[in-house]
Structures are given as structure tokens and as C-alpha cells.
Amino acid sequence: MKAVLDDVRIVEYGESISAPYCSKLLADLGAEVIKIERPVSGDVMRRRGPFLDDIQGPDRSGVFLYLNSNKYGVTLDIEKPTGRDILRKLLKDADVFIEDTRPGTLDTLGIGAKDLKALHPALIVTSVSPFGQNGPYKKYRGADLISWHMGGPGYVTPHWIGTAKQEPLKAMQTASFVAGISAAIAVMTALNARDKTHRGQQVDVSQLESTITMFGYCLAYWPYEHRSDTRVSKPAIAPENFIQCKDGWVCMRVVEEHHWKTFVEAIGNPDWASHGLFDNMYQRAEHWESLQPLLTSWAMEHTKKEIFDLAKRVSIPIGPLYSMEEVVSNPQLTERDYFVEIMHPEVGKLTYPGAPYKLNNNPWQMRLPAPKLGQHNVDIYGGRLGYTKEELVKLYECGII
């Protein structure tokens, strides 16, 4: 079956999460991605855990293996003139270049967006950086911690904690992934424009700005009510809370009145529900101190599964808190073939998260395991660009590949 992006060729010079995830999204839908890594050290993600069996090594990082599956891998030192020549040759055949170097670096090397436009006007040059390609912070350094906490979600996380005693939190590497998805949206937008104009362009993705645009609603408070949203507030409506049950936790979002009514009926109309303290979402928030123990004593009689089954049966929003073990064996995900396996020469067959969408005509596919460092040097540089074996040996010895 043909893939939706099987006509798209991408060169990636990126590391860690955002840029590699952007090109992975495109690769999963069929684009050819050649990932360039620095010789010897490679992508920094190769040095980050978790590692299979807690044995470290450049081809054993679970996150690297996930983020770089479906790609070809080559090594190249683009700071050397010969390295830059090779990069230009690779880009000659590419539709999209995705890079995450510090703004200005490629210009200094003579391979910035302007130089590449002269070389190849149809190329889409996508640059992912912490704060964007211009402005006073362009050289500043970033991290997931920075884009999350500077971009808005940090200040309001966790939800409704009610006190400023504890610090604002980040949620795994969400800002970095969102920047990757945003970059993929930008690339696809530019490709769709190119379908009409036949011109390439420069795409500037700021991790800070993509975080701000994606997690917007807390940012509506300033222009509309001249104040800032905060995690340090008591809930105005309830229940939207975790409640402890027999074997763990469930999360209830039984706020809307019709949901509450259904819930009360479904648990057998207990006396406390008719005492007039919990008649609407605002009252339930006001009397939360009394309501929480009542909900807990009900929930402690039941398992997560029993409560979730009940919620499904009567159509109210209550769901279980799953551990990763429960997630990986969840029948819902199994039935949808969500997790995928692929054989890798070093780590063997591992289970990876899949892609989150099913396309009826052109589904995504796991075709290739993540490359070992420089695995496709001979295929790409030799087979495609025409370097001889002897030349490749010299390039390797000189540290260029």
C-alpha cells in the first residue's frame, strides 16, 4: 500500500526530542528520512535512559530507538568543508531539511537558509530552536523545563492545587513533543503550499511559541480579565478529582448536573446526596471537604475496573488511573494494535508506542528500526552519492563521516 508521504525526502540534522520527533512523524507516514549525526558521539539521546536491561550503550536507549525508527542514519561533521559539501549533495535530492542547531550556526558555515535557497529553491528549510531565529533571546539556550515553564502551562500545573507551597510542575517532555508536532504541521503546511507554488521556504519554529499556542486557554485571562490564571486556586466546580478506591485511584469529572444526577442514581441514591449540600457543581466545590470522604468511602468498596465499567454503562466521565503495566496490557490498545514491535540488530525485538492515527487508505507502518550510528553511510554516500569505498575510508579516517 502506498504511503501518504512516500514522495517526500527529508534530511534531518537534529537531536534530543523536537526535531527527531518531527521527522519521525513524517517518516511514519512514508517519507524517506536521512538522519545525520555527528561522528563518534551521535545524537545526545543515545546517552539517555532507559536502556535495555540497564546496560548502557548507544543503541540501547529506548527513547532514541523509538524517536528514530523508520529513518536511515549517517554520520557527518558539517563543520568541516568536505562535510558541508556532502550535506549540500544530500540536500540537492531532498524536499525538506529539518535542523535544530543554534540560530546563526548554519549561516556562519555558509549553509544557512539563504545559501540553501540559492542552491535549491524548492527546499523547505525547517529550523527548530528554543526561542526562534531572531530577537534578543535567539542565542539563549532552552530545554523542555524552559519552554514548559515559560510558555504558560507550568504556572497552572498541577491543576487546582490550592496552595503556592509546592512548585509549578512540568509534565514529562510534553513541550518538546508539542514543538515536534508543531514543526511537522509547519512542514506539511509548507509542502501543501509548495504543491501549488513549487517554491520552498524557510520555516522558523520556536519551542516557546509552539508551547504558548498549543496550551492557550490559561492565556486568555490576561487579555479578557486582566489577571493571570494560576494553579493556586480552589476549584470553583466539583468533582473534578482523583478519588482513592479499593485497588488504586479513579479520576472523576462528574461536574455537569446531568452527570451528577446519573452518578447519584447509579450508586444507589445514598442519603448524603439529598442533604442539600451537593445540589450543584458550585455547592459541591464549596462543600468539598465533606464530599470527598463520602465519595472515597463509596469508592473504597469498589475496584477501578468496577467503577469504570459502571461509568461506561451509565455514560458518566469517571476513569481509572493506570500504571504503565496496565497501559501496556490494556485490551483497548491491544484490540486497536496500538503497540508495535520491530527487530533491531542490537536490542532484538522490542515493543514501542505506535502512531496515534489510523488512515483508512494509506495506514502508517513501522518499516525500519532506528539506525546504528552511521549504519547507512555506505548505502547513502556510496550507493547514492557515488563515493568510492576508498574515499569513504578516508572520510572516516579524517573524522568527516
Add this chain to the structure above:
Amino acid sequence: MKKTAKMLPLEGIRVIEVSNAWAGPVATRVMADMGAEVVKCENPQRPDFSRGWPPFAEGQRGVNQSGYFAIYNRGKKGVALNLKNPDDLATLKRLVKISDILIENNAPGVMDKLGVGYAELVKIKPDIIMISLSGFGATGPDSIALAFGPILEPYAGLSSFFGYPGDTPFLCGMAVSDHVAATMAAFAALAALHNRNKTGKGQFVDLSEVETMLACMPEAIMEFTMNRRQLPPQGNHDEIMAPHRVYRCQGEDKWVAIAIDSDAAWQSLCKIMKQSELACDERFADGYLRWKNQDALDKIVSQWAAAQNHLELMPIMQKAGIIASPVYCGEEIYRDPQLRKRGFFAEINHPVTGKRELPGVLARLSDTPGVVSHADPLLGEHNDWLKALLDK
């Protein structure tokens, strides 16, 4: 009609939105910002939930006054259609005939029941691209469960390693899964659109919010599939960097985020803290030692940070090569010099709430940039426009 000199990247693409609140509206907002004509369909009896959610302009509640609604629906056209009414349903079908993409986030099966499921849509418009966004996906035993954001975070296991070590579980401060799934939906729609340009064929995309979350949490999943271990609550900590946290500063609920990723950055931090003895303290002499002794380190940095101004620290630390920033509240984001310099914010002019500034477009395209073209629609504002369009 405002005409920009440059072509908009998705100019000429018409997108129909039949959805509510978060994920669907955010997905189509992204496409509106890139120049697609988005027609948002709302049930006049039950308009988009977010019209009823704060903030409201100067706190005045009203169906056309929500900033929550504005931020997710600016740049779209709005029509009021009750799809249970045969005339309105017929209108939607006529609109489908002249559209490219339909994005919906109703519960699985709802569109089929209304008579506008994918099977019906392809009869009307054979190359239509339909994106169905749902909490758990269109199939499977849990597809029938009610999928609100707060249910999906714990279901996807995010809540199992989010939060303060040793504390009870918490939700994130915003509907993370809805937002991330929205971006994913926009990506999938654009990929399908490129394929249509190439092959002339449409697509049905079944997108699950839970699966989108999982795609963004490989660290926790791979820890389990490779090593059969549950990732513990992470706080703000990093796998190896230390310090890597937010530290309380002067003022009420003000914090600075600091991530030290090298010996050089650590030396710079010691200099900025004016604690030269720390620079040669053996407990913190390299990355491994800092990671191992991070509790002691956190205490020292916390003590120092408490007397600092969170906004002033960023340029000082960044110029010394340290990854650092303030934790911004909403107001501070709107005042940030970098975002101002880049012209990030967009002003809308709304007939009821007037001029408001909102965050802008998610990425800069040099040749065909996006634009925030107009304010969020009033309920049913474009009914006449739609009638004229269909009668053309």
C-alpha cells in the same frame, strides 16, 4: 476583507469543524491561522461548551464574551446548525460538497447516527478528508466511555509518573491530552491533504487522544516494555541534569527554572551566586556528583534564589551560558521582550468584546506566512454568508 500581500499557505482550502470545546477547535484553529477557511458548525441549542467558560471580557458572562472560546476559535467562520434538523443537515451536506476537510470530535458513532459518517460523506464528496478525533479511538471496548480530558491523562498512565514524589495524584493544569491530540489531528489532516494533491484520493483518519499521549511518553513506556519498571513521579527532575528544577524567588509565587547541563554551566552558576567556594566543592565537581548530591545542591540554590528577582535572572544566567528562564504567569508572557520583538501576538477586533491581543501563529513560514485574520465568530454569525455561498 483584509488582503495580505503574500499568499496564505492553505489559501483555498475549506475545512468544516463539527466539534466542541478543546481538541477539534484547536486543530482547526491551527489550520485557520495558516489560511484555510474554517467553517465552525455549532448547535444553536447547545453551542460550543467553551462559550460558557471563563474568562469573560471584564468578567461579564455571555455567549459571545468568552476569552476561552476566542483563543480557540479566532479566524473561523461560525454557523449555527442543528444537525438533528433535516434542513440543517442538508445544509451541512451541501457544504461538504464544496469542502476539503471535515474535523469532528464527537463520541464515536454520533456522526454515523446523524447521517454524516464517512460512508455518507464520500458519496457526497469522494475525495473528502475526514478526521474523527475521539478519546479512545473509534473502535475497541472503551470507545464508548465518556472522554473528558481529566479522564484521559490517568487512563494513558501520565498521572502515574506526573506529580510530586510521595504525594497523591494530580491532574496537569490544562487538558494536556486534548491539546496534544489537536496538534496531531492538524498534522494528520495536512498529510492527508498532501496525499490528495498527489493522488486525488481522500482519507478517513481515526485519531485517539489516549494514543497521542502515549506517543509522547516513550520514556515511561520503554522503561516498562524494556525493563518491566514503572517510572516514579518525576517532579521537575531530569534523568541526569542537576540542578534541574524551579526555585522560588522574591515575590508571591515567583520562580526561576534552572537546568545545569555541563561543568562550565555549573562554574558560571557558582560565579553568579557569588559562592566561589562551591566552584571547588568536591560534592558538585562533575555531572555525576551533582546528580548524586542534588538534594544538597537544591538546598543551596533554593536559598540563593529566594532573594533574587525571577525576571532579572534570565539575561544574566543565559549570557553566562546557563539554561534558565522565569516561570511565567499569563501576564508576563504578554510582556516578554522576545515575543514582542518577534511580533508574536495578534490583535483581534470582536464586535462584542472589542480589541484583544492573543497568542499568534505556531510557526513562521518565510514565503507564505500564516495570519490571524479576524476575531472568533458570534454564534451563527455566518449563516447568511453560508446561504449565499451555497446558493452561488
